[in-house]
Amino acid sequence: MKKKKIDFWFSIGSTYTYLTVARIKNIIKNISINIKLKPFNVRTIMLEMDNRPFPPSKKIKVDHMWRDIQRRAEIYEIVIPSMPVPYPLKNMEIANQIALLGVNEGWCLDYLELTYYNWFVNKLPAGEEENLILTFKELNLNYEKIKKNAVTNEIENNLIKQTKIAKSKGIFGAPTFIVEKELFWGDDRFEDAIKWYNK
Template sequence: MVAVEFWYEFGSTYSYPAAMRIERLAGEADVPLLWRPFLLGPILKEQGLNDSPFNVFAAKGRYMWRDLTRICAAEGLPLIRPPIRFPQNGLKAARLALVGEAQGWTPDFTRAVFLANFAEQKDIASEETLATILSGLGVDADAALAEARTLPVKDRLRAQTEEASRRGIFGAPSFLIGDELFWGNDRLEAALAWAKRA
């Protein structure tokens, strides 16, 4: 069966509910799942934006926060607007998510970072915050953070972000089944259904 590639950005609001429910839904659908962290900032710059569209367009930003409140309430997810500037910088978290792939802790780490960002008012750019998350998962935080600083990991994230752009991804979350692109948390179920038919 064809896998669903879950492309997400740690600063992305709508990636939060997607990350919190995708593993359960993919399991129920018996669809393989690939976690693909990337950076949305470089892709937005390619589109001529130097900030999130939710900041550039005030009405869109107001709607997004209200919409996310409704989505999280329906899913039973906590939501507290980050006190730090939105969107938060997810660079270090994305590099760590790549580090975790070999040891299998990327999904748990990803969910914990999203909770820290959108439910706990934590600074996800802070190595202290990330180390606490890693330690809570039983991961050697010092070793993981050291590996995340290495050139091979930095290059992997850069390459993964370039791949996202090359494959037509323009926002997060996005779901790819082969070359078929689905964009947005509200397209998750459709993406899984497509993968089952593929």
């Protein structure tokens, strides 16, 4: 019998993913769940769908998003960031290639938490040098070596493959959680995914 798992499909660049990565380690620690990290490039999928969810032209919607994230951060009792934060990201592909390398090497979850913290709290855009240098200094990992290993054709192609797999599973946004064949989209569906996992 296959062991049940929650596939956590994330894309650094998604704003609501801040809420998930800021609390996921505590959730894993407090309840016994098997979570698999699945980085992908949500921008590729959204562009294919002609979907730009929070462009500057939709200021009312963008302002609501920032306030909504603050409210939910307060509910979750995580750090409430001052808004807005730098958005959209210019280097999200690099940020997610590094995440993919982190999955392979076992430090992805810590990287996710810190790179988002440095983006949302310290206002250093994820994927850019200032954020990455600080993040890997805090992780006590060699940033130059990691960046060199992450910007290879192999990792770039693997991220493209991951994105195609995400699309084939019906994923259209991030964060997304998949339990067996059930898809749960959005941070506010994380608890629903956990309930399904525990059925």
